[in-house]
Amino acid sequence: MAAYIVRRIFQAIIVCVLVSILIFLSLRLLPADPLLIYITKSDAASYSPEMLDKLRHEMGLDKVLPLQYFDWVSKVVRLDLGNSFTFKQKVTELLLKRLPVSLHIGIIAFIISGVLGIIFGVLSGIRRGTWIDNVITPLSNLGVALPTFWLGIVLIYFFAFKWGWLPTYGYTSPFTDFWLSTKQLVMPVLVLMALPLCLVTRQARSSMLEAARQDYVRTAWSKGLSEKVVITRHILKNSLIPIITVIGMGVPHIFAGEVLVEMVFNIPGMGRMLIDAIMSLDYNLLQSGVLVITIVVVLSNLIVDISYSWVDPRVRY
DSSP states (O other): OHHHHHHHHHHHHHHHHHHHHHHHHHHHTSSSOHHHHHHOHHHHTTSOHHHHHHHHHHTTTTSOHHHHHHHHHHHHHTTOOOBOTTTOSBHHHHHHHHHHHHHHHHHHHHHHHHHHHHHHHHHHHHTTTSHHHHHHHHHHHHHHHSOHHHHHHHHIIIIIIISOOSOSSOOOOTTTOHHHHHHHHHHHHHHHHHHHHHHHHHHHHHHHHHHHTSHHHHHHHHTTOOHHHIIIIIIIGGGHHHHHHHHHHHHHHHHHHHHHHHHHTTOOSHHHHHHHHHHHTOHHHHHHHHHHHHHHHHHHHHHHHHHHHHHOGGGGO
């Protein structure tokens, strides 16, 4: 078990290093000069070439790309992510302020989509052909095809404008006003959990139907075990590997969806911050934000890999 976990951790570190290289190089391929972004084009006219060269040397932009990359990584290890050209703040302070907002919304959507997806998938699988299956299956297929931004607009129209039940935008910490925070989170969470919920439901239904046809399940029925024992100990337990995989894949779906959700609902989170960084070509903020999201996704995949060995002991070997 320990060797399996160490192997997965080592692979996760390699993935993070490779992604950091891709992030660094891809941003350096952009046509804009980061120095001109830093001092703005209007101020650049007042700088002499010697002053520009001196400033470029102070920022480390005169070094070759490998040295620039190692300088950046060494600062990342020390949690020194530089300053944002757009917000005129330290990137670390911005991330500490914006990341909890996105994690708050994302974790709630992740938990609800995973739990409800398994419940709906199990109900649909064990009651195949009944009215429950005929309702859940079409809705899950429809949910996969719905665009995120369209669903958000529809929810705003009905819940905010037509019925006036929920606020249309903003974010409030639950420690400041729990009831207002809950009302503000309802629509963003519904939008974020729609796709992962439908994917988990479809996979859970498919896995349940496949496991129900196995010989060990027929043996369990022939031994006279109750339906609850057969479903929980034999069918569901042996169907968890693909279900956990799909649940883990919901993490990048949620982070990708947060970019649109935070724009639609005007939420000051990581997604909105990255959009602002892209529009203003803020190198430091953009590469640091993408790196943080990458680490979160890699950690989630690592947890999924480790959970395989807990669900199925054969994976350890």
